Amino acid sequence: MIEKKGSILTVREDIKVFDCTIRDGGLVNNYHFSDAFVKAHYETCVAAGVDYMEIGKNVSPTIMSVDEYGPWNFCKEEDIRRIVGENKTDMKIAVMADIGRSLKEELIPKSESVVDMIRIATYIHQIPAAIELIEDAHAKGYETTVNIMAISKSFDDELDEVLSQLSKTNVDVIYIADSFGSFYPEQIKKLTEKYLKVAQENGKKVGIHAHNNLQLAYANTLEAMIYGTSFLDVTISGLGRGAGNCPLELLIGFLKNPKYKLMPVLKFIEEYIVPLEKELDWGYSIPYMLTGQLNEHPRAAMKARDEKDTKYREFYKSLMVD
């Protein structure tokens, strides 16, 4: 039986607030954030006491088009430095690598980079390729995480095998990723128990990346945290693909560590999110609820939202066609 770590009134030093606003938010606008936006966001994260900020993906420009996608899909070293300089702060910088799109040949050594952490996002069937990226990034001096996606569609024994394989790597953090926003807190608790057992036996930490299809991103993040998950993914105002993520401002409102500050986040929301909400669509809505309830990828819901389609019954029926 898994036990609670800490209490609602204490500080847990293992907790890391991990902001992925630019990276997950970039999925909404193909990474076309202005430098002013990313710079303000970076300064907000520093002022708010955020522990890690993920500034984008390091996809290879030989694989995705630099005309179609903005700079934060590629995260060239000079682009990052234009925002963070030498990053002389307590906050670490992370970048996400996609299997098949990020090339280890292009990853420069940590000694030459302002990036601290590489996060490898992988499906279960890509684990050998993921391990290759993990070990390459580790050997080059980076902290690493692995985010196993779409586990709500995987068989339990396959997930166990994947966790066992990952436990033998040099990865620092293994993430529970609720890709379709379909998990309930009870299920997150069981997953936390499963991941934490493997992680603890192998000197690793566990992280959680939630989506808000069922209005449970924050609740699921709290649930995972309560039972020992350390790395907590959040985005400002939940900015992220589809129903979005666990809002940073909600999590910071809960955490008792005085190093986390809400006021800088409110400033960023006033100045950058309020206008952005008039341009971009993200966050909980009925189509995302339906894909979440059916444990499906949000892609059909994203299309419905793009088309401002509110024929929810027709949409629901279309999801249930065999």
Added chain:
Amino acid sequence: MIEKKGSILTVREDIKVFDCTIRDGGLVNNYHFSDAFVKAHYETCVAAGVDYMEIGKNVSPTIMSVDEYGPWNFCKEEDIRRIVGENKTDMKIAVMADIGRSLKEELIPKSESVVDMIRIATYIHQIPAAIELIEDAHAKGYETTVNIMAISKSFDDELDEVLSQLSKTNVDVIYIADSFGSFYPEQIKKLTEKYLKVAQENGKKVGIHAHNNLQLAYANTLEAMIYGTSFLDVTISGLGRGAGNCPLELLIGFLKNPKYKLMPVLKFIEEYIVPLEKELDWGYSIPYMLTGQLNEHPRAAMKARDEKDTKYREFYKSLMVD
């Protein structure tokens, strides 16, 4: 140590889906719903398998103005019958009574009414008056609930005394009401344990009424349910005061009892909620988050939303003034 009741895959016959869209939603528009809206909503609830529908409040027209408030603030028998007829359905009709605004002299006997249940909303300091209303409604043949409001501001021993007093009455259901939307699932679990102990020893049920200030209305409703709460308050699309309530469509998507149907709810959302969202403001937003985090009444946030005020830092500071 409290134990879970049932599992994520089973049906619990004690569960009652309690829709309070018109009653809590009426707080947003002073109960000015059209008959067409209320009729469509009633038919939706019947088709969706809802167990109870709260159609408004039974405030005395001698106390609040019938010019200012619509008919569902008063719930005259003829108004209710205009919508539900004799209510020859499996769904029960409820009405909420407010201490000091609802008069027992005006409550007709159940034998003459299509209403099945009277819900008494009370603050802790009004408990003697609440008990008077409970016993009067019970004696007249109604089912009764008591919804103890603002308990996040009460002392634990006072709440214990109130529960003890209520346990000796004829009330059927005692509600955990998260009036300010400030509770976390861990706290809801503790409250459920407390309420359930008193309820079970005295042959009563427990209910939960959540608000969504912290995006936790659904999660808190699930948490209370898992540990034995039976009466689950919901509103369609969360329509309700301030940050709104636990959405009916989310709860029905979770419950495994095949009597609950999502499609009629989607129809109502398409036809009535989508247009209403253009007129009325409700649901999670930063001002409601801030009053929730500070455990305050949402009234200041309602004013900020009315004025479309997005100066969130100023608002936050104003809440923290002594």
